[in-house]
Amino acid sequence: MNPNLAKYKISVIIPVYNTEKYIERCIKSILNQTHKNIEIILVDDGSTDNSGEICDFFKNEDSRIIVIHKQNGGAASARNSGLEIASGDYVAFVDSDDWLAEDMYAHLLECCVIQNAEIASMRYFITKEPNAVLPSTKLNIRKYTNDRIYYYLKCSFNAKELELSTCNKLYKRSLFNQLRFPSYQLSEDAYINFLLISKINTLVVSNKYGYFYFKNDASITHTKLTVKSFDLLLVCDQIIDSCRKMDDTSILDLAIAFRCKNCLSLLIRMINSDFDYEESYSKLSDYIAENLTLIMKSPMTRAQKWCCMLLTKSKRLFELAVRCTYQAYKKYR
Structure with missing residues (x-):
């Protein structure tokens, strides 16, 4: 990792709701990032299983972890609670049943800093296998300025290049100074990304895989x-x-x-x-x-x-x- 990037702090916000089977894997994948200057904000969104207790356990194990316990309000509400206290130069979002490649944030941070971009994105890999391995690709990093909005909307038809999720991206935290997630229960990612990409100067998109999107049995109910x-x-x-x-x-x-x-x-x-x-x-x-x-x-x-x-x-x-x-x-x- 580029040692000049170590000074940049990343706030990782994770809404947690009844994912006791998966939350440990998620947290460990963030603690094991090659970029160590991280704060992890776990937002227990009124879990009724042992998720909240697991969050507290990890808080006691690593000083980089902050835990918020709140009444259930949905993922958008949980992310907004995390944004209220985030102190990093950059902010990222993770779903509590997913996990990351260990170099994900190092790669995204390098994209942002070197390309002077406010948002950097990389690809996610959908899997049902807990021991999945990310596909390898020949690295291709693209920079979008004036055409960033058109590119984002075009990708909304085929998300192979730029997925609409917030979880595979890194954002300059200042973008959220006057902005919060809308209170929809579904599909808020598409609109928040549109708003953010509309206000920035530069978007960087990497074709490298870094995020494991876990499609567990409970996810089927979302359909x-x-x-x-x-x-x-x-x-x-x-x-x-x-x-x-x-x-x-x-x-x-x-x-x-x-x-x-x-x-x-x-x-x-x-x-x-x-x-x-x-x-x-x-x-x-x-x-x-x-x-x-x-x-x-x-x-x-x-x-x-x-x-x-x-x-x-x-x-x-x-x-x-x-x-x-x-x-x-x-x-x-």
């Missing part, structure tokens, strides 16, 4: 369609409103297409669930129909574009295609 699932459209609407003020049609078109993509995703989930969706279904399908020309020019995949076209031609055929595809997926997954 169940509920009323809160529609928070994503609220996020999309706020991004669209912000883009309208930029007077850039290419950026606005991407934002509208991003909403269409998420409308399609919700429609597909509706069909494969017991959700009472009749009124919402009409609104979402109408929005897609209104913007079909824009969709066809967007970065949406061929399959997504085909689904949108089919939806505008025949609701019955669209639903039949979705159900058949879903049944095949369940059979062969």
